[in-house]
Amino acid sequence: MNGINISRRLSASFTLVLKTMLETNYTTPFCRLSLQKKQPPDSPHYTSSTFWRKFMSSxxxxxxxxxxxxxxxxxxxxxxxxxxxxxxxxxxxxxxxxxxxxxxxxxxxxxxxxxxxxxxxxxxxxxxxxxxxxxxxxxxxxxxxxxxxxxxxxxxxxxxxxxxxxxxxxxxxxxxxxxxxxxx
The missing domain is CATH 3.10.450.50 (Nuclear Transport Factor 2; Chain: A,)
Structure with a gap:
């Protein structure tokens, strides 16, 4: 296996892991806040970013x-x-x-x-x-x-x-x- 194939496999694996993380609640607060769209307060997705903003401010x-x-x-x-x-x-x-x-x-x-x-x-x-x-x-x-x-x-x-x-x-x-x- 040469370096290019290893690089492609790692890139594909990283993309899969990142996609999975974004679809679940396993992201870090920094990734979640920077990649997540703004949600209205009544949205079920609002809780995670609200928690992290509250945590970071307090x-x-x-x-x-x-x-x-x-x-x-x-x-x-x-x-x-x-x-x-x-x-x-x-x-x-x-x-x-x-x-x-x-x-x-x-x-x-x-x-x-x-x-x-x-x-x-x-x-x-x-x-x-x-x-x-x-x-x-x-x-x-x-x-x-x-x-x-x-x-x-x-x-x-x-x-x-x-x-x-x-x-x-x-x-x-x-x-x-x-x-x-x-x-x-």
Whole structure:
């Protein structure tokens, strides 16, 4: 078999796969949005593109990045699901509920709020992301990871923080405890 025949076979196979994808709901959001004709809202085909437009406009990670940059704790209300769970690097039990999750994330935004804080890597899935960050606090170089999950409405349902080194964990424990004290 020569290269031309292989190329034709691959081209025919690709065309068949693409045609099948377009006739079903197995397309990626980008292919679906760019290749699909505009549909009226009552069309059965409207649901898929509406979902992806809604998903793209309510990207929880983009919103989180904006809140961190602005140090905006008020925006957490719209970002967190009612059943959100926060996993702290220094508390043994999960903190369950929107209110307590907001308290922990608000405290973290204040504790970590300095010019050295920045995200260095981001891995994102359909409904979860891992964000690696670095900062320096009180002379200690801190490296950490935010592991975030969200629901289909784009609201965060789980936020887990991991930190290193041990000196950083101890320092964050002190500072977060001070922020979370009643009346702080």
């Amino acid at each position: 990207d929880p990670i983009a919103t989180w990045h904006r809140l961190v940059k602005e140090r905006n704790t008020q925006g957490l209300d719209a970002l967190l699901a009612e059943d959100a769970v926060f996993y702290s690097p220094v508390v043994n039990t999960p903190q369950v509920g929107k209110s307590i999750t907001k308290q922990y994330l608000s405290a973290a935004l204040h504790v970590f709020a300095n010019e050295s804080f920045h995200y260095v890597r981001e891995l994102t899935g359909d409904r979860d992301a891992i964000l690696e960050f670095k900062l320096e606090l009180d002379g200690i170089a801190i490296n950490g990871v935010d592991m975030i999950k969200w629901n289909e409405e784009g609201k965060i349902t789980e936020f887990k923080v991991m930190l290193r080194p041990l000196k950083a964990v101890n320092l964050i424990h002190q500072k977060m405890a001070a922020m979370l004290q009643p009346g702080a």
